[in-house]
Amino acid sequence: MPRALLISYIDKDSFFHKLNPVTKLVITISVIILIFITKSFIHNLIIFIFIIPFAYYSKLTKQVFMPIKYLFIIFVILFVIQGLFYPFRETVLIQLPYGFAIWTEGLIYASMISSRLLVMLVYGYLFVLTTHPGDLVSALRKLRLPYIFGYIVLATLQIIPRVQSQMATIIEAQKSRGLETKGSIVKRLRAYTPLLGPLFMGSVQNAIERATALEARAFSAKCEKTSYRETIIMKKDKVIMVLTIICLIIFGVTSWLL
């Protein structure tokens, strides 16, 4: 059976896991704001290195770095394109044939962007590794997140794995029928796009049935809704949030001035 839920969450009994999702969200967003403030590649690297204690305190030291491999291609392309064609190029680093050159400013810009991507990726990943989406939604609902947004997120996480396995079966079936992924563009489109018809029809039927199920469970009730899943903001959460924001301001200002 395929996984029923699309999440990266890994259940561990750690300090970081036990923090309120909102606290972790504040940390993650602060880091993302910070890397858009910084002007130097080195500062970004320092922020990146700070992931190590965080990862250690979430007992996920190795996992946090797993998705870095997906960034590799982007880094290569980034350095090639910006190295060659950066619009504010001034200093030639290496002269290439046919009038091309690798420019210092381009490489600096590329390293800036790639370090930024790296930081966003690991901190974002740490967040989802340690936060169950159900807890996230429940915590955000306490902060008056509209109820339907939470519903959309959770229901989508449930639906996507089933769509994936359904599509995998269909695509396999088309391939085994000889509808190869090669051939002319028209041929390939002809092989796959008709599959979408039943997908649309089925989805509408599904939506109507599910809507009746939700209506039968008082979904459109106008009263204040309550939550079965409970997330509490504790004292340590408040302390950490305040500290995070102070750090953001201090690091932001110093990095901007330096």
Added chain:
Amino acid sequence: MAKQDWITRIKAEFTTIAIVMIPIAIGINQAGRLIHEALGLPVWLDTIGTIFTAMLCGPWVAGVGGFFTNVVTAIAYGRATSVFFGLVQLGIGFLAGFFAWKGWWKKWWKVPLCGIALAATAALISAPIVVTVRGGVSGQGIDLVFAFFLATGQNFWTAIFASRFLIEILDKGIISTYIPWAAVKRLPEKYARMFKYTKKVR
């Protein structure tokens, strides 16, 4: 009072069926993406669910659905950058819904015109995001087009917008608009009547 009116009217768009349609639309977007991978063509197909919802439930629902396509990716895989690109989906959903509201999907020959407008919108919104967040690079075939424009001496912004528009038009010009449009046209009446906007599309 006028402001109150607006909010009530937007809220009225989010009927139970419309809300339920959103996760399903995101599922269709995902299915489109999987077909894109199987096809190996530069046709994204990852907005077909959003455009479909726009034709059924209008601009607001489709806009929210589009944006949450990317929010969910962020929550599932921790790809924070994906949230920024949610604005592209939001724009496409909203505009396609606006076209539905105006009744512009009714005539078959207007479909590609709407598609071109959607492609231009997608390019306009995604260009500044892809520059600030990823330095103009996507990690896909589009980067070659971008590099080509730069190499031929085009201005940076022209290059990024032109390359994006070119690739978006392949997707939204015909295929990604025609598929959901045809699906709405063929929807049996008993399903179609459950949605507010189908009357304006069929």
Added chain:
Amino acid sequence: MAIVEFKNFSWNYSGYRSKVLRNINLSINKGEFFGIIGGVGSGRTTFCSAIMGLVPHLYPGNIDGELIVDGLNTEKSSMSDLSTRVGLIMQSPDTQLTGAGMNVEEELSFGLENLGTPRKEMIKRVKKMIKLIGLESFKYRNPFELSGGQQQKVAIASVLIMQPEILVLDEPTAQLDPLGTTLVFNLIKKLARKGITIILNTQKIDYLAEFADRVAILNDNEIRKVGKTREVLTDINLLKKNRIISSDFTQLSNELINRKLYKGALCMTLNDAKEMISKVKRG
């Protein structure tokens, strides 16, 4: 005492000329187990949806006459008011799940959350429901990982938790395998003993024969017959006229009577058949 009362009730979906339900006059009593049978496309699902108020609140269309459910006129009351009085379960186990429950407990509490029930009360009722459906060891599992029969049990519990007076089941086992069907019917039997009013639309006549107090035949959008279960289900000609296949037991006893091998009444349940066989043997 009538808890569900159709008073000259008619319904047509907007955009359709003919009515899906025509001049329905019927009252179902409190605590009764009421069966609905009929042909395909006869309006049975619409009948069930009407009691829940989905007609007219979710589906657009026109009502003539009125339908009173536990004192509420369905046309004039809101869906959320009706949802604490009526629970509705439909065919597909998959779409009966809300999608928002990360585990069985949360799936069950969904309706209570919407009604704003305090958390303590929710925990109490969830615990009770999980015990009732016998899924203690699955309570932290994702509902989409359960089997069809288990999912349908969760769906039933997730509407029962709102403590409705009436449970409407619209072909709850149509998409289940035999094991799932047995699981669900065992639960329904348990509920019937607790005195909940049950309205069951099903093709599985054998189960109705065993549980139902009364049965109605709904065909071509009209009520054709309402009567005691035995009276309706052993009327072979009536069933045939309404394109309903009678139970194997009834057919068997009919065959034996025709061949002059047996001289008793027509059979309806397995027990009837056993009795008949012992008589035939002695004879």
